[in-house]
Amino acid sequence: MSYSRTVEIDGHIIDSGTMQRCFGAVMDLGGSFDVEQFDVGTHEEAESYCRMAVSADDEETLQAILHELHQNGAVLENPSDVELVAAPADKVVPPNFYSTTNHPTEVLYDGEWIDVDRIEMDCALVVEPDGEDGPRAYTKVLDAVEEGDLIATDQSGIRVNPPERPRSGGGAFGFMQGGVSSERPSESTIREVAAELREVTDAGGTVMVVAGPAVIHSGAGEALARLVEAGYVDSLSAGNGFATHDLERSLYGTSLGMDVETLEHPRKGHKHHIWTISEIIRAGGIEAAVEQGKVTEGVMYQCVQNDVDTVLAGSIRDDGPLPDTITDAVEAQNAIREQAHDADIVLMLATLLHSVAVGNCLPSTTKTVCVDINPATVTQLLDRGSAQAVGMVTDIGTFVPTLAEFVLDEGDDDTPAESGVSVNDSGTQ
Amino acid sequence: MSYSRTVEIDGHIIDSGTMQRCFGAVMDLGGSFDVEQFDVGTHEEAESYCRMAVSADDEETLQAILHELHQNGAVLENPSDVELVAAPADKVVPPNFYSTTNHPTEVLYDGEWIDVDRIEMDCALVVEPDGEDGPRAYTKVLDAVEEGDLIATDQSGIRVNPPERPRSGGGAFGFMQGGVSSERPSESTIREVAAELREVTDAGGTVMVVAGPAVIHSGAGEALARLVEAGYVDSLSAGNGFATHDLERSLYGTSLGMDVETLEHPRKGHKHHIWTISEIIRAGGIEAAVEQGKVTEGVMYQCVQNDVDTVLAGSIRDDGPLPDTITDAVEAQNAIREQAHDADIVLMLATLLHSVAVGNCLPSTTKTVCVDINPATVTQLLDRGSAQAVGMVTDIGTFVPTLAEFVLDEGDDDTPAESGVSVNDSGTQ
């Protein structure tokens, strides 16, 4: 005996790889499919449509297959309304609750497909039947679930829209590259990122920078500060270590005790790092230290002066910490979440921890640039289904200054920014 | 005005990703397509067929697109015979000569599709009209081209058959994984490799091992020697360094001067390495040293005793070299080529140089296992379109002993080999 259901899939489902994944999932999981209808889009702009019956030897296998197909955008034929169950207690979700993807999602409620707000993966999906403007659906992390929240269970009545291949393409922001293109020309790629940054900023969009301490160690702090000063950074997500190293440069002219200009005194056991923390504590925080004239340059200084939305998230490896650091992980995550949901483009600079935290909150549609010297870090960060992502395995200490040069059009004979823009016109969309 | 051609593609072209790549290539290169017919296979075993017209604004773009489609298996509607041009001199190919892929290939000659022998990428394709058994087609590296060879040019009359997704699948030998699955359970994956090794050997197939010096440094030499002794290695492709380190163990009980059992004396400047080379030179070569009773254990010893086909390829970083080393790169490559063409499964163990050399000669249908501690090495080796490949980022020093234990069924309570076989039955195909 065989268990069977019929699903429908539509869109650019061949060239986006959707059908490859759907057919593959059925075969990998031991089921079989029977294509009842397949209308292939005959040209680039035409969408395709597939209706197929999927069957398996047992209901459990069938459900596993349907789960995979669902995540790739398939919907049951004749779907019914989303099934909602009230949360029995704070932080406690109903059994079999629906766990979200990071793709745009809709729920069928009262016969209408409504968009889910605040898309983020691994969340519960809550429906408020009586919102101000009618029924509203949105995500909630488990920790935020409150008793009585109506939580979606199963996956019927829920439609996921994975990103599709853009019709014209190429450029650095490729579609679902997944891998890391270490064989691309570095400066050309930076030019494209610079062009994108200018375009987002010119269009009034929001640029979010996620930065690790290596930005400062590697001597790139000054270049990042220039980008902040020039208005190309709207929010900064970092940690206690990044801020401390940046402030050390301003207070002592060193990073980890080494003069970053002359390379002198690179020694262990230096005191500047911990002294910096104690000075900021004494001042009452970073903003106070800037106001008191103690801190007069650097990334944190420019963030204070330019009202950049800054979140310093604590971690168990922190010294101090600085008074500005949010030490509670859940509270810090919520602050990061707000930044991430607002961002139009995110630059992840040499930090795995903070980049993963931000990446967890991002919908798959947000443009992302991941830069790290360690290919494993870049691979891990790109491997989340982001539709438009650039991964670069490069040295943050040369990347940021080069990026700043291209973005700020700093007297380069080749007028990099312009050529960057022209590349962008034809390429990155 | 627009330039246009019509191509046909058939097979498991949706779930193997063929159509995704073909549509993508057209769009990436700025062309457009018009699907004239698309018959979708309605179930797992049914093949699909697509005929589409491809057009571009100029002939050059159209040719670039057709080249991409060709490499993915597309054939021009109503193809004509392959175009052959005689090589004007030794090593010199005609302009616009056809450069091969590593996929199974056919040429249309005298109205008949004939298979191309000795498939290998980046070669010239030679047709002998008057072979013993009729016309014959095969590959030749540029260096081997002789004046007068009939060399295929352009790509008309040539059909490439990229590997298709196996109908049932999974297991460690996944289809075109490309990436590296560092999140797989290590011991379970090794069990699958062991099962595959046993299966190939039991079926009378040929196992080729490509090994770097780290196999010996890491203490895995003894385990590899046991595999050779037990008949699980048919050919060994390595370098002067591997052989020297292995022989040092036999002559002095050390590797790089360190006793591999007691870990004592790991010092630079040791003399055993260069003394080993001079002793083998004095003996007249490895086989002579074994016959003279100077070398009594280790991988090279077992290879001599078990008539394993061994190629030691020279490189510019070699000490010595040993008299057995083939110092000419072209000659060494030819020896490696023979090994590679005969292999049914290839184990690449902790060597980038030799693995790339072997990989260059392999058709995409040969099973491959790449093991290295460096993820970049594994990624580079897998990134060649091999259809059935396992990449493992692991420690060769624990991998080989664990593999030997599983293959040789060495008194493990869990009877690993048996459970390995059962995994294999259902999984790796």
Next chain:
Amino acid sequence: MSYSRTVEIDGHIIDSGTMQRCFGAVMDLGGSFDVEQFDVGTHEEAESYCRMAVSADDEETLQAILHELHQNGAVLENPSDVELVAAPADKVVPPNFYSTTNHPTEVLYDGEWIDVDRIEMDCALVVEPDGEDGPRAYTKVLDAVEEGDLIATDQSGIRVNPPERPRSGGGAFGFMQGGVSSERPSESTIREVAAELREVTDAGGTVMVVAGPAVIHSGAGEALARLVEAGYVDSLSAGNGFATHDLERSLYGTSLGMDVETLEHPRKGHKHHIWTISEIIRAGGIEAAVEQGKVTEGVMYQCVQNDVDTVLAGSIRDDGPLPDTITDAVEAQNAIREQAHDADIVLMLATLLHSVAVGNCLPSTTKTVCVDINPATVTQLLDRGSAQAVGMVTDIGTFVPTLAEFVLDEGDDDTPAESGVSVNDSGTQ
């Protein structure tokens, strides 16, 4: 004009590298030295003594030099009592406060050298004149400083004792290797670690394990659970991710949705991970889940059953988190600190974040084993002046099972544990 001071250094200061570092520091920082007396120990057991005048062109340079010499164990001739200043407010230290190293330290108080308790780097040094047993000195992190604490400033009256080269040596636990010995035989090194683990446990010492999620992904969870069950783990320091993946194995038999035995279904978007968290929340925590019979195997199960001191520290990348996770970084750090101070040997398994956090709290005298597939991680963890450390770049998925086999003496023909012990007798000391 020149500024000058006289310092004394004694101990095994030549073969431990102390004098090399001291002379080097003077020259690097632009000063000069005049050796007034140097008594060289004439044999292995004899200590040396050096008294030298150090001078520089300005007081600031001289102080920088003296700081370096101090950290290497030098003491001013005729030292005066430690200078104490009361903390002006909670968390606020006096300017020029003394920041600790991770080496054993003494302070001169009231003419007596007293040992500093709870050695840890980057802390304030507090002296309580009226302790129960007389004056007491100990470290405090900045965050824990309370108004009125008597805090050491400057460095006069403080003596640091960096680890010296052991008189007999070698083995895997080398002296200040700093680097990573990827060219050591892997299995032999694991044998030495196993022998050390048995020795510490047999002697009633405390074994601390720091573990990342890769331990579970890589299939090593079961082997670690066996080590816990057999009593070889006294404390576990991990995060929400490690615990969740381990519990997923117990609840669903999968890790990241993949069956770790059959390697089937390794797909993204699986629900087991987040369902595991919701199940544990529903149960009221891990211990409750064990008591309710929901969790019946795995590392966390064994930790509950064997009363292992377990700390789960939160981070901003956590899902959930589990109710057992300490989400505040400062609070989590304090819990980790207690574990670290109690440990006789620490195994750091495939986690950078938690290992750095633990490493920050460890005195330089604690034995440490760092295992990671990424050499950069191992290098970073070893680069903290630990006197007896083993760094292994290897696959955690084969390391832990091999370690368990050697520690638990699991029916290996070579009786590994015994030979491990014998290696240890002669080697690791």
Next chain:
Amino acid sequence: MSYSRTVEIDGHIIDSGTMQRCFGAVMDLGGSFDVEQFDVGTHEEAESYCRMAVSADDEETLQAILHELHQNGAVLENPSDVELVAAPADKVVPPNFYSTTNHPTEVLYDGEWIDVDRIEMDCALVVEPDGEDGPRAYTKVLDAVEEGDLIATDQSGIRVNPPERPRSGGGAFGFMQGGVSSERPSESTIREVAAELREVTDAGGTVMVVAGPAVIHSGAGEALARLVEAGYVDSLSAGNGFATHDLERSLYGTSLGMDVETLEHPRKGHKHHIWTISEIIRAGGIEAAVEQGKVTEGVMYQCVQNDVDTVLAGSIRDDGPLPDTITDAVEAQNAIREQAHDADIVLMLATLLHSVAVGNCLPSTTKTVCVDINPATVTQLLDRGSAQAVGMVTDIGTFVPTLAEFVLDEGDDDTPAESGVSVNDSGTQ
């Protein structure tokens, strides 16, 4: 009973780490020492002297200890003449022949210490009693040994002079750093390298560049070509792959089929690579192709135009190869050897194979700069006892353009070259 010998060591033996290594070697190998005299240099410029008796329980251990001490510069008290034995046949050395280090070396012949020419490690040491200017000593690789050559055996009468710590120091070219300073500011370090490059060139010295294909893929080819054109490169050591990729840029404007300016068409299966090789073969080689006007830009073009001494060494992974490639490893090694012996500074750019080959031939006194994105590569290359070496883990695609900008003083507002020089004045020395 005990075996004993007396040795002498002198020089800056404390701050160069010599005595630490010597005492350590004795203890590690299980011997004991008795310091008979130790005169410590009392200030920076004063040398020290140590005479000590070393003893062990057996002659073999004593010899192992003496070997270690010898390599660190110790000489037996009252040394006797070097022991010479005639080579019994071509390529065959006497048993117990002396294998060289890469440090400056002298031999005692006829009562006189004479310098050994052509210092290189792992070679035989040959003495010609009747040279033109009296007795002459030099190194020979095993392969070059001829019957009758007088080969040094044992180590008596041979004195090694390992590099000593420079009296003033610091800067990027640190003394025996060994490790890799990923925490240095990248641009500042490149400035120091640029200053050094200018200094060597201005002083009429020889700059050798060792380059891998990644230099071209990463888009850095044009910058390197500018450095060649401006006279900052005297010799180039590379392989068939580097030259082919560079020539492809000139012939087709692409690298691996991708336009390096617009980033378009990065596809596999491109034909440009193999077509480039066939075009150069057709032309009769690179120089011929330049003369025929086929190649008009790029690194190889500039090398031809500027008479740069170029060696292209073959390897088993080569396509083609180009007619200019030396395919025999021994012959290629000899060509590389000549380049290496002439070099005053060597830049190793993103190639492990060629860098190791060059490094094998370099004396420890040659300045070396190693640049690679992979830290393991940099570590391996630095780990050879080079006295003045800079290792940078960075992106070659930004390193070379930044270096060219600094060296060529290309209209940067900060006038980098000048500030670079000033840094150098005070620093690198």
